[in-house]
Amino acid sequence: MYLLYVSACVLLSSNLLGAASELDYDGWLHIRLFHALNDDPVPQYVERGNITVSSVRSGASTIGQHGLQPSQITQLKYLAEKDSKYRLKAIIRSASGGENTFLTSLPACYLLGSDLEDILVIWIDSAAEPVAVNLLSPTGCTLDNPFAKMWSTSVQVKYPESGPVPDTASYIQKLEREREARERGETKDNRSFLAKYWMYIVPAVIFVVLTSATNPEAAGGGGGGGQRQ
Incomplete structure (x- = not known):
């Protein structure tokens, strides 16, 4: 009875580990982006663009975004000079039909330093549902005007990768051998x-x-x- 109980617990743990570390199926994501260029406590979001991830497994995506007007570049530079953050809102709809809103931010000076190049990282769970969004920059910080007026965005979809699976068969066999040895009296007590x-x-x-x-x-x-x- 004890051996059966241990075996059931080990197998259940293995199944849970596998479910949490692998992507169950492929899916798609539609992302609407809104950004805030003001420095007020309450952000004033305006539309930035749309992203369609056609496959969360491969990360293939189609991106369409609006360029920045001169007045918006001035606002972005003002944020950088005040050491303030550029705020982004992502509304994501998944293949299951669910819709979630995520907020992220980045010091505005990093976007000036990268000439409006950024990285949008979308974290999903094993069911291909989004759980978090991060905005990153590939370069450092600067207060100079950007050379570009159009966003250059890379999309990365990340999900838990497969981890090591415990060798449950060997462990159960070891427990069985120890139990049989005790029953035959072959286990020596060297105390x-x-x-x-x-x-x-x-x-x-x-x-x-x-x-x-x-x-x-x-x-x-x-x-x-x-x-x-």
Whole structure:
């Protein structure tokens, strides 16, 4: 019964690990992007463009975005000079029909340094459902005007990769061999005498000590009688 219980637990853990580390099926994502170029606590989002990921396995995508107007570049540079962040909102609809909104941000100076080149990383779970979005820049920070006025975006779809699967068959066989050895009495006990029988020795020692401590007069009387002889 114990062996069956252990086997069931190990197999269940293996199945859960496999489910959490592999992409179950392919799917698609449609992403609507909105960005905020203001520095207020409440962002004022305007449409930036759309991205269609036709296959989450391969990451193949089609990107269509609006270029920045001179006034928007001025706003972006103002954010960079104030060491503020460029804020992005992504509304993602998946093949299952669900729709989720994600917020991410990046220091505006990094977008100036990359000439409006950025990386959008979309994290999905094993069911190809989006769980997080990150905006990254491939270069460092600068306060210079960008040479480009059009976004150059790379889309990366990331999901958990397969991890090592425990060797459950070998472990179960080892448990079975140990159980059979115990039943045949082949397992040798190499422990010392004290390690084997301490549970019997310790109570006996405690009993003797307690008996001597609670009966001092009897011990003294026995000694006197011996002297009179």
